[in-house]
Amino acid sequence: MKSAVVQLPGLNRDRDMIAALAKISGKAPATVWQTETEIPDVDLIVIPGGFSYGDYLRCGAIAARMPVMQAIKAKAKQGVRVLGVCNGFQILVESGLLPGALMRNASLKFVCREVKLEVVNADTSFTRAYSKGQVIRCPVAHHDGNYFADAETLKAIEGNGQVVFRYAEGTNPNGSLNDIAGVINATGNVLGMMPHPENLIETAHGGADGRGLFASALDVIAA
């Protein structure tokens, strides 16, 4: 399957994402700059992590209003898979493609460490390689990952199986409501998550727990 990585000023995890996608799919992803209004014909669009626009105003707020996001919205509507990691997740909630908001960590500190993630929903096109309830390792690195949604929205996403990942074993690093680490849209083709699965895909990373996410999303059998 073909993939594309979105690039915006201030995103700095794009190279890690490009490497992960190339290694797992065997094909280098296309890169798409923020001003582009057309996205190449791909099966998976990834918005990587970083600090787009210096996190000014609110994390992801300005990036979410760039022309490329209109093109991504159109693709998402057609059913193309969209993955946002870290700042990518913040951009997806700011753009309205995913419900809720990501606020300042409850500790007010930037957290950079490894957490445990429970795969809450293994029945998505991003998590098929895992099993429900499986706990995987994954690194996090963020200042604003504290997921918030109003009571009604929270009830709806919990009820619909839209909470895909939860921080497990007391490793919630940011105060996220219900330990939410990753959320998918109602149609199941747009996933956002704070942790960085692209940084745990091979032995050199100290583990490959994140590989299954890309193997699922790219229709590659998990290694």
Place this chain on the structure above:
Amino acid sequence: MIKARVTVTLKNGVLDPQGKAIEGALGALGFDDIGHVRQGKVFDLELETADKAKAEADIKAMCEKLLANTVIENYSISLA
């Protein structure tokens, strides 16, 4: 030219860790009467128009589209 001030605050019920930290710091400074503290944002805008109604409508649109995240924030507008 019209000058306006937009104030953006967190909705009730939304946790404000920064406000909490400020509240704690004010208490530590000896302000014993301090109650809840909520942190917000202020934007001072200038619009190159004399039409107040248009300015107000434009600023409302700016708030909805960018200045506030209405999932978690309220906004208020005051024209100078």
